[in-house]
Amino acid sequence: MRFRFRPVDSSFYDLFSEAAAHLVVGAQLLSEMLADGAPRADIAQRMREAEHAADETTHSIIRRVNSTFVTPFDREDIYSLASALDDVMDMMDEAVDMILLYEVTWLPSETTEQVEVLQRCAELTAAAMPKLESMGALDEYWIEINRLENTGDKSYRRILANLFSGDHKALEVMKLKDIVESLEGAIDAFEKVANIVEQIAVKES
Amino acid sequence: MRFRFRPVDSSFYDLFSEAAAHLVVGAQLLSEMLADGAPRADIAQRMREAEHAADETTHSIIRRVNSTFVTPFDREDIYSLASALDDVMDMMDEAVDMILLYEVTWLPSETTEQVEVLQRCAELTAAAMPKLESMGALDEYWIEINRLENTGDKSYRRILANLFSGDHKALEVMKLKDIVESLEGAIDAFEKVANIVEQIAVKES
Amino acid sequence: MRFRFRPVDSSFYDLFSEAAAHLVVGAQLLSEMLADGAPRADIAQRMREAEHAADETTHSIIRRVNSTFVTPFDREDIYSLASALDDVMDMMDEAVDMILLYEVTWLPSETTEQVEVLQRCAELTAAAMPKLESMGALDEYWIEINRLENTGDKSYRRILANLFSGDHKALEVMKLKDIVESLEGAIDAFEKVANIVEQIAVKES
Numbered sequence: 001m002r003f004r005f006r007p008v009d010s011s012f013y014d015l016f017s018e019a020a021a022h023l024v025v026g027a028q029l030l031s032e033m034l035a036d037g038a039p040r041a042d043i044a045q046r047m048r049e050a051e052h053a054a055d056e057t058t059h060s061i062i063r064r065v066n067s068t069f070v071t072p073f074d075r076e077d078i079y080s081l082a083s084a085l086d087d088v089m090d091m092m093d094e095a096v097d098m099i100l101l102y103e104v105t106w107l108p109s110e111t112t113e114q115v116e117v118l119q120r121c122a123e124l125t126a127a128a129m130p131k132l133e134s135m136g137a138l139d140e141y142w143i144e145i146n147r148l149e150n151t152g153d154k155s156y157r158r159i160l161a162n163l164f165s166g167d168h169k170a171l172e173v174m175k176l177k178d179i180v181e182s183l184e185g186a187i188d189a190f191e192k193v194a195n196i197v198e199q200i201a202v203k204e205s
Numbered sequence: 206m207r208f209r210f211r212p213v214d215s216s217f218y219d220l221f222s223e224a225a226a227h228l229v230v231g232a233q234l235l236s237e238m239l240a241d242g243a244p245r246a247d248i249a250q251r252m253r254e255a256e257h258a259a260d261e262t263t264h265s266i267i268r269r270v271n272s273t274f275v276t277p278f279d280r281e282d283i284y285s286l287a288s289a290l291d292d293v294m295d296m297m298d299e300a301v302d303m304i305l306l307y308e309v310t311w312l313p314s315e316t317t318e319q320v321e322v323l324q325r326c327a328e329l330t331a332a333a334m335p336k337l338e339s340m341g342a343l344d345e346y347w348i349e350i351n352r353l354e355n356t357g358d359k360s361y362r363r364i365l366a367n368l369f370s371g372d373h374k375a376l377e378v379m380k381l382k383d384i385v386e387s388l389e390g391a392i393d394a395f396e397k398v399a400n401i402v403e404q405i406a407v408k409e410s
Numbered sequence: 411m412r413f414r415f416r417p418v419d420s421s422f423y424d425l426f427s428e429a430a431a432h433l434v435v436g437a438q439l440l441s442e443m444l445a446d447g448a449p450r451a452d453i454a455q456r457m458r459e460a461e462h463a464a465d466e467t468t469h470s471i472i473r474r475v476n477s478t479f480v481t482p483f484d485r486e487d488i489y490s491l492a493s494a495l496d497d498v499m500d501m502m503d504e505a506v507d508m509i510l511l512y513e514v515t516w517l518p519s520e521t522t523e524q525v526e527v528l529q530r531c532a533e534l535t536a537a538a539m540p541k542l543e544s545m546g547a548l549d550e551y552w553i554e555i556n557r558l559e560n561t562g563d564k565s566y567r568r569i570l571a572n573l574f575s576g577d578h579k580a581l582e583v584m585k586l587k588d589i590v591e592s593l594e595g596a597i598d599a600f601e602k603v604a605n606i607v608e609q610i611a612v613k614e615s
Contacts, residue, residue, distance in 0.1 A: 060564040065407055079404050094362070101366040157504070160588070170375035170580035174382070177584070178365070196495065202475055203487050268614055299567070306571040322561050375580035379587070383570070 007156060012072050013133045015061045019085040020126040022054035027122040030167055030183075031115050033096050034107060036109040040100045047096040052088040058082050072133070077200045084193045085125075091186035092118065098182060110159045114183040117152045121190035135201050145194040152187040156180060162181040211279050218338045220266045225288040227259035233239040236320050239312060245305045248375040250300040254287040259294040263287050277338070282405045288328075289398045296391035298321065303387060307380040315364045319388040322357045326395035328348055333402060339407050348371075351401040357392040361385060394402050422482050423543045427473045428451040429495040430536040433465035434461040436502040436531040440593075441525050444517060450510045457506040457536045464499040464510075468492050475526050482543070494603045501596035502528065508592060520569045524593040529561045531555055533601035536606060545611050562597040592595060 027049045032038055060080040065075050070080075099107075128141040159180050161172045234252045237243055266287040270280050277283075304312075333346040364385050368378045439457045442448055471492040475485050482488075509517075538551040569590050573583045 062403075062407070075407050076404055079407055083400065097362055098365075101362055102369055103366075104463060157507055157511055160508075164512055164581055164585050166581065170584070171369055171371065171378065173581065174375070174378065175369050198472075199486055199489050202472070202489055267608075267612070280612050281609055284612055288605065302567055306567055307574055308571075366601075376574055376583065379580070380574050381581065382435065 006132075012061070012064065012078060013130055014087070015057060015064065016132060017083065017126065019054060019057045019061070019082065020122070020129045022050055022057060023085065023088050023092070023122040024119075024126050025050045026054070027115070027119040029036055030092050030096055032053050033099050034112060034115060043096040044077075044096050044100045045054040045095055051093040051111070052090050054086060058086045064156065070132050073200055073204055077196070078202070081193070081196050081200070084189065084196050088125075088186055088193060089190040091182060092190050094136060094139075095179060095186060098175075102146060102179065104172075104175055107179065108156050108159050108162060108176065109192050111180060114152060114159075114180070114187065118183065118186055118190070121148055122188065125193060126191060132197070135204055138197060138201055142194045144199050145191055149187055149191040152184060156184040211323075213250055217283060218335055219267065220262060220269065221286065221290070222331065222334040223336060224262045224266070224287065225258060225327070225334045227255055227262060228290065228293055228297070228327040229331050230255045231259070231269060231294055232320070232324040234298050236324060238304050239317060239320060246294070249301050252298055256294050256298040258269045259291060259351050263291045263344055273393065273401050278405055278409055280374065285351075286401050288397070288407070292390055293330075293394040293398060296387060296394050298388040300384060300391060305409070307384065307385065309377075309380055312384065313367060313381065315360050315367075316385060316388060318360050319357060319364075319385070319392065322353050323391055323395070326353055326392065329353075330395060330398060333399075337402070337405070340409055343406055347399045347403050347404070350396055354396040357389060361389040379408050422471070422474065423489060423540055425518065426473065426491065426542060427539040429464060429467045429471070429492065430532070432460055433466060433495065433498050433502070433532040434529075434536050435460045435466070436499055436524070437529040440502050440506055443509055444522060448579060454506050454510045457503055461499050461503045464496060468496045473517055477481060482500060483610055483614055485539070487606070491603070491606050491610070494599065494606050498535075498603060500594055500601040501592055501599050505589060505592040508585075508589050512589065514582075514585055514589065517581070517589065518569050518572060518586065520565050520572075521590060521593060522568075523565050523599065524562060524590070527558050528596055528600070531558055531597065534558075535603060538604075542571060542610070545614055546607065548607060548611055552604045552608050553599045553602070555601055559597055562594060566594040599601040 009094055026047065029050060031044055033043050053070065061078065065071060065078050068187060093120075112156060124144055131138055131141070138186070163176055163180075231252065234248055234255060238245060255404075261272060266283065270283050314404050329346055329349055333343060336346075352371055365382065367387075368381055373381070436457065439453055439460060442451060442459075443453050462508055471488065475481060475488050534551055538548060541548055541551075570587065573586055573590075578586070
């Protein structure tokens, strides 16, 4: 007879990968939303479904944390990472919702850059999640997300300066500012995910 | 002779209940503030007093954390929960202050819904605090707060879309948006409290 | 022969002091930015350099956390404190950038008060960092930062009420509000630093 150690539950990594996969879908829908003549109500509906699917994944992670004896890293960190991934989805959903509700007919061209940054962040995050298992090669992920967030920040401030140039009516500026801010908020939320991954790696190292 | 174990200090639960009780008062004052012909300066003064009383409770919790050897759950979590409860009060106080300072003569009817959500959140939080002791039956509290926050979110975006409809002057829209955002911020702050309670329960389970 | 204990690496305190010293520089540059006829592009350039220097210090702290076996306090707390100090710099850099980009020709006189609060917060934070080693006399620092943040909060709301008085055009109000909000955000970020220091002291006590 020999001791049987209970193995660490590897499916947490699968669930985090699933959560990040929802973000790839969300960023894609956001990109479709910006296209000329896009079926906005339809895209917003698909976004809502993606957001619900992301919620399901988040709850699966929480339930598993509650029912699993040995977790691959600290329970609180699993919880924080799951929440942070969920926050990104909420921000992207908010942006899509605002574009629909505010009935804007024009968006600054730089919003396309913001959404490209979001798509790149989603892909990097999806690629990073499986690496949590070995904690390997995550440095490049953080550095790149932080670089992207900096780029996003600069273009965000430039958009605002342009909006305030006097070419737009105040109410229109307020709507556009809200949308641009929610895109910037989604980029920041991706950075927060990267920061949590960094903290987990620091702890586990 | 037998060992005497030092009992866990149960009064932390009383202090958290006290903190949540201040939030019930704050939400009530916010509701009074919205009534037609409300004595705004007077209500804002009572809000200030409630906010100071809440500060006192927060400091009592911190002092007790510092002077108590055995705490019912992690010191950092006690600290986080106390701060999060305090943040709700600050947000509600901000909303009341803005309604007074901005001298608004009209508020969107949906702000009443937002304040009803806040009152419900305050009651649920007050009812949840004593349950921290047994960590029992807290699931319903989180789920309901999260549901309320989602409802609040939807009505918040609808209010904004209405404000931007063109029926209001830009400066008026900015004022109303600030107030509606601070109400939304208070609802979010209640959700943050619920998330911390969830994290504590996850840890202790 | 005797055991050689690896000493706790004291240079973490030096690095935190270095981080806080960058904030003193940043607050000073912000103050110069408000002066009549200030060479704004030049000051913004120096702010960018200060911000990069602050980034370097943050990375040095993270690298040292990763390569040091014994840290003076929890790795996560070192990480949180470094991030929070970095956030203050980002907020001050944002304020300077906005003043330049928005090409504002007038700022409410109370912004001077906000910047004075920021300079005072920076000095207090710089004075507090070396005290992390002994965890001594930090109470006064927290209390004073919290008091300053409360003052900042009140003057922030008063500025907004004045901006909304009807004397300014809506677009101008939006620009000024953004700047005033980023200053308020920097003050809040100093309070977050103080809260993290308080949490560390609570944990270590």
